[in-house]
Structures are given as C-alpha cells and as structure tokens.
Amino acid sequence: MQDDLRDHLITEEPYYQPVADEIELYEAAYSVRMPMMLKGPTGCGKTRFVEHMAWKLGKPLITVACNEDMTASDLVGRYLLDADGTRWQDGPLTLAARHGAICYLDEIVEARQDTTVVIHPLTDNRRVLPLEKKGEMVQAHADFQVVISYNPGYQSLMKDLKQSTKQRFGALDFDYPGHETEAKIVAHEGKINEEMAGKLVSVAERARNLKGHGLDEGISTRMLVYAASLIAKGVEPLGACRMALVRPITDDPDMRDALDSAVTTFF
Ligand SMILES: Nc1ncnc2c1ncn2[C@@H]1O[C@H](COP(=O)(O)OP(=O)(O)O)[C@@H](O)[C@H]1O
Ligand SMILES: [Mg+2]
Numbered sequence: 304m305q306d307d308l309r310d311h312l313i314t315e316e317p318y319y320q321p322v323a324d325e326i327e328l329y330e331a332a333y334s335v336r337m338p339m340m341l342k343g344p345t346g347c348g349k350t351r352f353v354e355h356m357a358w359k360l361g362k363p364l365i366t367v368a369c370n371e372d373m374t375a376s377d378l379v380g381r382y383l384l385d386a387d388g389t390r391w392q393d394g395p396l397t398l399a400a401r402h403g404a405i406c407y408l409d410e411i412v413e414a415r416q417d418t419t420v421v422i423h424p425l426t427d428n429r430r431v432l433p434l435e436k437k438g439e440m441v442q443a444h445a446d447f448q449v450v451i452s453y454n455p456g457y458q459s460l461m462k463d464l465k466q467s468t469k470q471r472f473g474a475l476d477f478d479y480p481g482h483e484t485e486a487k488i489v490a491h492e493g494k495i496n497e498e499m500a501g502k503l504v505s506v507a508e509r510a511r512n513l514k515g516h517g518l519d520e521g522i523s524t525r526m527l528v529y530a531a532s533l534i535a536k537g538v539e540p541l542g543a544c545r546m547a548l549v550r551p552i553t554d555d556p557d558m559r560d561a562l563d564s565a566v567t568t569f570f
Contacts (some may be wrong), residue, residue, distance in 0.1 A: 304363070305402040307393075311363035319348070319355035320488045322480045323353050329356050332473050333405075338426040338449040340469070343477030346523025348488075349452045350358045352477070353407050362446055363404040365395045369414040375421045379434060391437050400425060403446030411451040419468055422449055426471040456520060479511065479524055488524060493531020499540070502569040503527045506544060509565040510552070517558050522548050540570040 304312070319326075332339050333356070343348040345477035350366075357364035366548035367378065380394035399406035411419060424431050430443040439560065451472065479485060482504055504527065511521030534540055544566040553559055 307398055308363040308365075308402045308404055311362075311365050311404055312360040313354060313364060313410050316358055317351060317354040318491060319351055320480070320484055320491075322348075322477075322484060325352065325475055325477075326356070326359070328475060330360070333360055333448055333566030336430075336445075336448050337473045338422075338471055339451070340472035340474040341450065341452045341477055342474055343452075344453055344456055344479070344523060345454055346525030347477050347479050348524060349477050350407075350409060353405070353450055353452075356407050359403075361559045362448075363399075363402075365399045365404045366409060368409045369411050369418075371413055371415055373414050373418055375418050376436075378418065378421055379432065380437070382436065391434075396421065396425075397432060397434065397441060400441055400443040402448050405448045405450060408449065408451045411453055412464055416465060416468075419464070422451075423468070423471065425449060425568060451557060479507070480523070482508070484523060485527070489527045490529050492528040494535045495531045499534060500527075500531060502540075503544070503548075504532055505569050506548060506562075506566050509568075510548070510562055513558070513561070517555065518553060520552065522552060526551065541566060544570065 329352075341352065343349055353366075354364060376394065378394045378396040380392050380397045382389045383392050393401060396406055398404065408414075408422070421432070424433060425447075426449055430447070432441040432443065433439075434441060449477055451487065458490065482501070485504045485507075486497050486501040488498040489495070489503055493500065505556055507522040510518060514521045526548050530543045531542035533547055538546075545563065547568065549559055549562040553562070
C-alpha cells in the first residue's frame with residue numbers, strides 16, 4: 304500500500320452496535336463500489352459506522368469535514384510553491400481515488416454545489432477524476448469508494464444536494480437506535496451501567512418527541528454519551544443531564560423547564 308495511505312488504515316476495531324442489516328447492505332454496496340449516502344440526524348452513528356466498515360473491509364479511510372469555504376482544490380489538490388519551484392499536491396479526494404481508499408465526505412451539504420460537482424465523474428461508471436490544473440485524468444483505483452453523509456433535517460431549498468448528485472448514490476437511513484440498543488451503546492461508550500444508560504435514553508426519547516414542537520433537533524446519541532461520561536467521572540446525573548443534554552439544544556426558558564422536568568422524572 305502507498306505510504307500516504309498507511310496512516311489512514313484503521314487497525315483497531317471501532318466499536319459499532321448494528322441497528323438493522325446496515326453492515327450487510329454496506330458490504331454488498333462496497334462489493335460493487337456503489338457510492339453511498341448515509342442519511343440521518345447528527346450524532347446518531349454515521350461516522351462511527353463508516354469507521355467500522357473501513358476497518359472491517361481493511362480499507363484506508365480518508366475523511367473530509369465539509370464546509371462552505373471548501374473549494375474544489377481543497378478536495379482535488381493544488382500546486383504548492385517550494386524551494387525548487389512548484390510541486391503538485393494531491394487533495395484528499397485525489398489521494399483516495401488514486402490509491403484506493405474510502406473517501407468520506409462528512410456533511411456534504413455544507414459544501415457549495417460548485418465544489419460538490421467534482422465528485423460526479425468519480426461516482427458514475429467512468430470512475431475518473433480530471434485534475435484540470437495538472438492536465439491529468441486520474442482513473443480511480445479498484446478499491447476506491449465515495450461515501451457522503453447527509454442530514455435531511457437541516458435542508459432548506461438553498462442548501463440541498465442537487466438531484467444530479469443524489470442520484471449517483473445508494474442510501475442508508477440512520478436514526479437513533481431503539482431503547483435497548485441505544486442504552487447498550489451509551490453504557491459502552493460512556494462507561495456507565497446499562498440501567499443508568501437506560502434512564503438517559505428515556506430522557507432523550509422525551510426530547511425527541513418534542514422535535515418540531517419547539518425543538519429543531521432531538522437529543523442525539525452523542526449527547527447521551529457526553530452525559531454518561533460526566534456521570535462516570537462522578538458528576539451527579541441531574542447536573543450532567545442539564546449540561547450535556549438540555550442546555551445545548553435550547554435557549555427557550557419554557558422548553559428548558561420542560562426538559563429539566565423530564566430529567567427529574569428519571570433521576
Ligand atoms: N450504532 C452505534 N454504535 C456505537 N456507537 C454509536 C452508535 N451510534 C452512535 N454511537 C456513539 O455516538 C457518537 C456519535 O456518533 P457519530 O457516528 O459521530 O454520529 P454522526 O456521524 O451520525 O453525527 C459516537 O462517537 C459513538 O460514541
Ligand atoms: Mg459525523
């Protein structure tokens with residue numbers, strides 16, 4: 304394997320608790336190198352899932368956190384100036400395509416559409432990446448795959464993926480796991496017992512029911528893991544929940560009261 308990619312190999316198994324048949328489906332998708340879109344709210348396990356799958360498949364993983372300042376050159380690469388003149392440096396997408404990594408574009412809608420279109424020729428049967436500035440056409444390595452994550456809840460008309468982008472991907476829906484599964488995850492990740500973890504999950508379930516009724520987004524699994532970690536460090540549960548679960552998601556005093564009282568129901 305190319306030295307540049309060795310650092311991107313995941314050697315230790317990332318803990319991932321399956322929710323349905325997503326592991327088998329992803330393996331099938333990878334076997335035909337289908338570009339994949341992971342859809343779901345923030346903090347529900349999408350990133351952890353890709354890390355787990357890259358480890359399972361034994362492929363390096365190159366992750367790019369997308370943002371609106373990102374340009375096509377940030378993905379593809381650019382000429383750099385050094386003592387001997389100029390030198391081309393592959394961007395993360397080119398590196399992955401050239402040497403055969405899984406390229407994970409996290410929160411793809413954050414990127415501008417003129418940036419996102421650079422993945423188009425890589426995500427149809429051409430599997431090529433034109434480096435216009437360099438005058439090179441990179442043929443993607445056989446192991447290369449593009450994976451993107453996408454939170455359908457955030458989309459507005461201004462910020463959405465083009466149909467021409469969406470239709471290049473297979474998609475897996477992610478959501479918060481069922482009660483027992485989520486409690487298991489929170490207990491494992493936050494290093495608390497499952498009974499305590501189950502109570503945290505119950506608080507989150509209350510908050511998730513308020514989504515669309517004053518809350519934009521529910522309490523995520525990630526937030527529960529934070530709360531659990533505080534409890535594991537000896538913070539009393541009420542305080543941990545307020546700090547890690549309630550305060551971050553709302554500024555509205557009535558909503559805070561409603562959530563705080565949900566917390567006291569369980570603790
Ligand atoms: N199915 C799962 N298995 C293991 N850990 C999970 C799972 N779902 C969520 N988590 C935990 O929640 C945290 C946030 O998940 P992450 O994958 O970063 O969310 P996303 O990428 O969807 O925003 C992870 O770091 C992990 O601790
Ligand atoms: Mg993520």
